[in-house]
Amino acid sequence: MKRKWKMLLTTAVLTLAMTALTSCRDNDPKEDAAKASPEATAEAAEDTGDSSDSGSTAYPLTITDSLGNEVAIEERPERVISLAPATTEILFALGAGDRVKGRTDYCSYPEEAAAVESIGTYTSPNTELIISMEPDVIFASDYIDDNIRRQVEAAGAKVVVFSANSIEEVQDVISQCGQILDLEANAEELAASMDADLQKIEALTAGQDSLSVFVDIGSFYSAGPGSLLGDMLERLHVTNIAADTEEAYPQLSVETIIEKDPDIYISLYSTPEELKATAGLSDLDCIKNDRIIFYEALSNEADMIQRPGPRVVQGLQLLAGQIYEEAQE
Numbered sequence: 001m002k003r004k005w006k007m008l009l010t011t012a013v014l015t016l017a018m019t020a021l022t023s024c025r026d027n028d029p030k031e032d033a034a035k036a037s038p039e040a041t042a043e044a045a046e047d048t049g050d051s052s053d054s055g056s057t058a059y060p061l062t063i064t065d066s067l068g069n070e071v072a073i074e075e076r077p078e079r080v081i082s083l084a085p086a087t088t089e090i091l092f093a094l095g096a097g098d099r100v101k102g103r104t105d106y107c108s109y110p111e112e113a114a115a116v117e118s119i120g121t122y123t124s125p126n127t128e129l130i131i132s133m134e135p136d137v138i139f140a141s142d143y144i145d146d147n148i149r150r151q152v153e154a155a156g157a158k159v160v161v162f163s164a165n166s167i168e169e170v171q172d173v174i175s176q177c178g179q180i181l182d183l184e185a186n187a188e189e190l191a192a193s194m195d196a197d198l199q200k201i202e203a204l205t206a207g208q209d210s211l212s213v214f215v216d217i218g219s220f221y222s223a224g225p226g227s228l229l230g231d232m233l234e235r236l237h238v239t240n241i242a243a244d245t246e247e248a249y250p251q252l253s254v255e256t257i258i259e260k261d262p263d264i265y266i267s268l269y270s271t272p273e274e275l276k277a278t279a280g281l282s283d284l285d286c287i288k289n290d291r292i293i294f295y296e297a298l299s300n301e302a303d304m305i306q307r308p309g310p311r312v313v314q315g316l317q318l319l320a321g322q323i324y325e326e327a328q329e
Contacts, residue, residue: 055182063176066163067142073158076182077136083122084141086170086309087162088113090177091139093310094186101133109303109311131155137180164308165248166231167198167316174310190310197313198235205236205320212239213323214252214262218269221251228308232316238264238323254280262286264323266293268302293322 061073081102082088088107091100097112102119119133120126123143130138135157140149142163149159160180164170171191178187213233215223222242223229227249233240241260242250252260258280265286267275272292276282286292295302305315 055178055184057179057182057184061179063160063180065161065176066173067161069161071158071160073137073180075136077158077180079133079135080181081119081130081133081135081138081157082107083119083125083138083144084162085109085122085303086164086307087139087141087173087177089307089309089311090174091181093190094174094178094181094183096177096181096183099181101135102130106298108298109300127151130157139177162308165226165228167194167228167235167312168231170228170308170310170312171195173308194310194313198316201313201317201320202235202237205324208237208324210237210239211263211323212241212260213264213266214241214257214260215266216269217249219251220254220257221249224248224250228312229305232305232312232319235316236320236323254278257281258284264291264293266295266319266323268295268306269297270294293319 057076059073059075062070063073064070078099079101080091080096080099082091082100083104085104085107088100088103089109091097092110092113097110100113100116103113103116104122104125105118105120106122107113107116107118117129117133119129122141123145125148127148130152135152137158137160138152140159140161142161144159144161153159160176162173162176164173171194174187174191175184178184178190215229215233217223217229222245223233223240224242224245224247226247230240230243230248234243241257241262242252245252261284263286265275265284270278272290272294275287275292281287295305301315301318304311305319307315
């Protein structure tokens, strides 16, 4: 069964890659990007770096961001700053990398983002530097400090806050970014490619045996309903032992984890060795039998399954393969 699962998943991935390579022979680079997998889509957009073509957005434009704020965009933004790694990935994937003038220290993907000047962290950005860059629009997460927001808005910048807690909401953010930047066609194509990949992944996992999992994002905080990882686990047809907490990020006690007895332990913080040395956890079958999936903090793999950006489908694919492989050991 393990070999069969790996072959099915590999076949799906290769099919996506071959489709992308075939289309690249005759089509426009931006059209190629839309037909590829999420990673190939981002890479193709980065390679062109051309977002000068006029789209279909009519300005002035008023959009409602994730906090319910109405933001008026008077004209096509040419200078933008991203205060969130996921948004930086979206901007480059849409082909707007040439317009990104500032990003955070944590904007590690794509590689081209490293050439963009950093404005600090997303929680404590350099406000003076941001203002000196004269951005038209600042894309922020809900971590942005209200005082910082007021300062940059007073200087003339528009601030749009995005917060996505499901793959569907990630696609909505992509759509809004495309509308703001006059790249609606690119956004539609990217969202469509994500949908196609999602259907393949969900079809492969739908017939698998029911499994229970615990996601430990640090100190036994987990991903419950209303979180991105919670949505991903639901799509993979597994039982999330934190799903009945009614909290997006609940902290479970060791006693509760032992009582729930998950089949798979997914750790985004503690190493397998540390888990085995934790009193109580060492008695769990999943710990004793090494059914532990570990992603090192800030690693590429951890980013893919936590950042609400275009690579989230790759993160879902990664989780699917590892969860079902561990179960068949």
